[in-house]
Each structure stands twice: as C-alpha cells, then as structure tokens.
Amino acid sequence: MDARESIVNHDGRLIDASSQYIHFPSTGWWNTMLAEDMDDDGDMDLVIGNTGVNTQFKSSVAQPLTLYYKDFDNNGTLDPILCYYIKDTAYRLLPETTWWLRYLRSRRNF
Ligand SMILES: [Ca+2]
Numbered sequence: 001m002d003a004r005e006s007i008v009n010h011d012g013r014l015i016d017a018s019s020q021y022i023h024f025p026s027t028g029w030w031n032t033m034l035a036e037d038m039d040d041d042g043d044m045d046l047v048i049g050n051t052g053v054n055t056q057f058k059s060s061v062a063q064p065l066t067l068y069y070k071d072f073d074n075n076g077t078l079d080p081i082l083c084y085y086i087k088d089t090a091y092r093l094l095p096e097t098t099w100w101l102r103y104l105r106s107r108r109n110f
C-alpha cells in the first residue's frame with residue numbers, strides 16, 4: 001500500500017498536498033496518522049505509522065500481498081481474502097473461516 005497522496009481540506013475544498021508532506025519513500029502498509037502541531041510553530045506535524053517489518057507478512061514486487069474481495073456468499077457484504085507468500089508459495093489468509101465455510105456450503109447445495 002502506498003501513502004503517495006495527502007489530501008487536505010482547504011477552505012472546504014480537498015486539494016492534493018502530497019508534495020508538501022511526503023518527502024520519503026512511501027511504500028508500506030500505512031494504517032495510522034496523527035496530525036497535530038507538536039512543536040507549537042503554527043503548522044501541522046504528521047506522525048504516520050505503518051505495519052513495518054515485524055510481521056509475518058513479507059512482500060516484494062515479485063511476491064506482493066494481494067487482497068481479493070467480492071461478495072462470495074451473496075449476503076451483501078464484501079468477503080476479503082488476503083494472499084501472501086511464504087518462500088515461493090502463495091497462501092491465503094482467511095480473516096474468518098465462518099463466511100468461507102458458509103460459501104462452500106452454499107456451493108455444495110448447487
Ligand atoms: Ca508544527
């Protein structure tokens with residue numbers, strides 16, 4: 001996931017302020033941001049966090065983390081499937097097996 005865009009509300013209009021705020025390699029699994037004037041100089045300071053490297057998920061261009069999503073069981077909500085690599089094999093991580101089991105059961109009935 002990239003944090004290549006920083007959109008700012010400027011007098012009610014959303015503008016792309018990416019070049020103003022992002023001056024670093026921005027690839028990562030960005031998941032949190034705090035905007036606050038921490039040094040009391042009148043401008044907003046951003047603290048941005050990502051998942052980092054202390055996780056079971058490793059990715060690269062050749063072996064990316066991939067998220068597939070669809071309403072597989074037709075219950076009106078999206079069912080995400082995250083796929084990741086261990087060595088050269090892709091595996092899927094099922095966030096909850098319940099919907100997957102419901103889906104398999106529904107397929108078996110056809
Ligand atoms: Ca500041």
Ligand SMILES: [Ca+2]
Nearest residue numbers: 071073075077
């Ligand atoms: Ca669903």
